[in-house]
Amino acid sequence: MSETIERIECLIIGSGPAGYTAAIYASRADLKPVMYTGMQMGGQLTTTTEVDNFPGYPNGTDGTMMMEDLKNQAERFGTDVRFGLVTSVELSETEGGIHKVTVDESKLIEAETIIISTGASAKYLGLENEQRLIGGGVSACATCDGFFYKGQDVIVVGGGDTAAEEATYLAKLCKNVKMLVRRDEMRASKAMQHRVNTTENLEVFYNTELDDVLGDTVVDGVRVVNNVSGEKTEIEVTGVFIAIGHKPNTDLFKGVIDMDETGYIITKGKSTKTNVPGVFAAGDVQDKEYRQAVTAAGTGCMAALDAERYLAALE
């Protein structure tokens, strides 16, 4: 454990649109924020190719480029962006108290305010062979891994916007894509459903679930089950993409920060305030409703303003 303890006004944990927007506002307010990016620098958007719905990009943009732009903008105003993982926290529950944070199990930081923007991570089904074959044909990110399945047959599990987006992305690379939707309809937006339905080499199987992933060291097929008829069928595929939603990254704060039953941080009223004074939450970590880059950015801005006002009120 390192002996030097760094004291700062504002610590931002996580580097998605919420974290970087908080950083832009906090640095412009002279809070001299330090950001720890987490292991996936730039967050979930770095696993997306096209971003067509962020205001200000008439021709769309690329997720990784957009996050690089946000990082540069935050650094332009003085944010200290550091690659590292917060591994434990000891939060003070008193007004004006100092929060203690450990980074990479060695560096100690004392922060007057903390903005939690740790986002959410992809969920898996939990099947034994699905878990065993992660990296051997099972993936939760088509834009990261799709390239490896060029010209092959794959399946996508899920019926939301993520699944629809991943399936249409994969259809451009793969020979054939099958999408397994557990209900008799998709949850995805009408626009995304239209895209799915008009993609030639993409077939949708409704009322169908993944029963098992087949293969010794790599995937060579799946067994699917029709949940109405109970009929099971084996399909030859080399790739299995799981796209069934996300889980908030809040394990660090369990038992200290108030959360709902699914682990999303509860913020007070229209603010980003958590139950702990001086600790604020922004982005997907506190939003299971909208989960968009632009809404995450909006709450990042709010968190920085809330932190600034909290510090001003203490003076």
Ligand code: NDP
């Ligand atoms: P969602 O929660 O919207 O959808 C999850 C999908 O997975 C649903 O079809 C759900 O089925 C299915 N599912 C969940 N659990 C299982 C399971 N155990 N077995 C089989 N299927 C399962 O998550 P998404 O990640 O798709 O989207 C999250 C948010 O992000 C949404 O608000 C979405 O609109 C947004 N988004 C927007 C994009 C864009 O605008 N470009 C792109 C991607 C996401 P069921 O419907 O039966 O619950």
